Amino acid sequence: MLLHSAILFTLAARAVAGASGSSNTSPSSPSTTSSASNSSSSGSSSTGSPSSTDCSTWSKVASDLSSTFQGCGPAARGAIRAPFHDCINNGCDGSLILGSECSRSENAGLPPTCTLLAAKAKQYNVGTADMIQFAAAVAIAVCPLGPRVRALVGRTDSSTPAAEGLVPSTKDPIAQILRQFAAVGMSAADVVALVGSHTVATQSFDDPSQAGKALDSTPSRWDVKFYSETKAGTAPYSFSSDRRMTNDSSTEGSWDRFARSQHAWAVAFTSAWDRFVVVGNDVGKLKDCSSSLPGSSKRRAEGMGSPMGDGAFH
Template sequence: MTFHTSILLALSALAAAQSGSCPEVWSKVASALQSEFDGCNDHARAAIRAPFHDCVTGSCDGSLILGGECSRSENAGLEDICNKLSEWADEYEVGTADMIQFAQAVAISVCPLGPQIRALVGRKDSSIPAPEGLVPSSHDSVDAILSRFASVGLSANDVVALVGAHTTGKQFFDDPAQAGASFDTSPSVWDVTFYGETLSGTAPYTLQSDKELSKDSRTSDEWTKFSISQSGWAASFVSAMNRFGVVGNDVDSLTDCSNMLPGASKVRREAMRAPIGDRAFHPKAKS
């Protein structure tokens, strides 16, 4: 991206933030990504995973891609989606950090039962790589995992909610002999099967960290609650992801483009028909 283009993008983002309107380009991005992620496919799964690796290091700033972090072993398996996200950011002349987050929002909304998370744009990109070793490993202790997420403002309950994104996940590097094994028996559906099958030991594959989180006294109660409540998990995941996806950024300077997401109009209509107590599940709903 040229310096001139970067200046234009910055001015465009500032103008959009001041006017409160979402740049129309995000409608085109949403449409293109909806096709790319059709069927909650492997591209969608990777797009759901990428923001966790960009943000958990301390800031959702695009350094996962711009700082070359995708080539690290702690980010194994993200190389392909990193290349795609970079290409899309260049093609549509939008920020890389925003593309990482927006793609996740689209991917989740495309997956059956997926909720709508908030899609904000206007983050500042950074090409300065984050220190290595900050991305939690599947072999880390519960203490280490909770501590890492606490450093970016998330509670133990938030961590349990966010780990539920494994419902669409597959492993390729934790045990290469079982590459492609999913974390539950319905990897193309955004459901709570992951929580239940981790508890019962019936999942096709379970990470050691997930086993420990499901049993630890600080996280087991929430894990069990989510295993029997799709709506409860949806509410908690949306709340946690909305906060996690802006780590290191000034939220007041960002612009809300949630209305560009697939099915956004339907979500708002359903939210307004829901009882007042249930509207917290839908960030765009207003009483």
């Protein structure tokens, strides 16, 4: 979903047709292959350093970024938004930063995040693709009520930029948005769950005349007010795509369910996120450093122990 400035990700993303490379496999279901491929697995690419799979290193990263993201403000919002822009085209390969995609208009508002994460990847000698995903996991955990998503590391970095124009706008038809996410293995319920990350979002580029407006009344809390306020028309600002999802036949049921239950949304969001942020990667080759995340000693997000992709969405 196309994110504008500190807003999370605006829905949708065109999967690159005919992409080739390693398959995306669910961590809990190694034999399951996603429909998305990593087209950057050949050509100009580089692999993150061995330290990128050292969980003690990632614990230091988590401690560092937790301070940066305290308050669930602009820095956290940018970090949560970044994976959508990195993963939706060529897969989660770090090309958002390494391929200079961050300077494109479709990624407006992300340059400060890209600069921060590039510097952190260099500072800790870890992969850029991993840093993008791990930073988002930290930001989600730091935001009040945020779930603990899975933090897998060991992705292959690529400096090959994805084709431009693959991140659509908030004006796209809902059917098109759902088709685009279906191409990377996301169901309609998954998309509704992921779009809930707008609960900690603000917008700057969807309507510049209203720059800075939040998408719900509590932009520093990971709560379900986004769903109820968007549907009621009481949110400070709403994207057209979000408003239309509230009453589209494919998405309305999930929207209403999440509006009623923080627990239901947490389960659905965690499952969808965990599958989305490994698009284009061989999950069997990744290492789980979730224990490095803030609050990892507590019970993780509802449903975290369930197999990814099970019936949590229906």
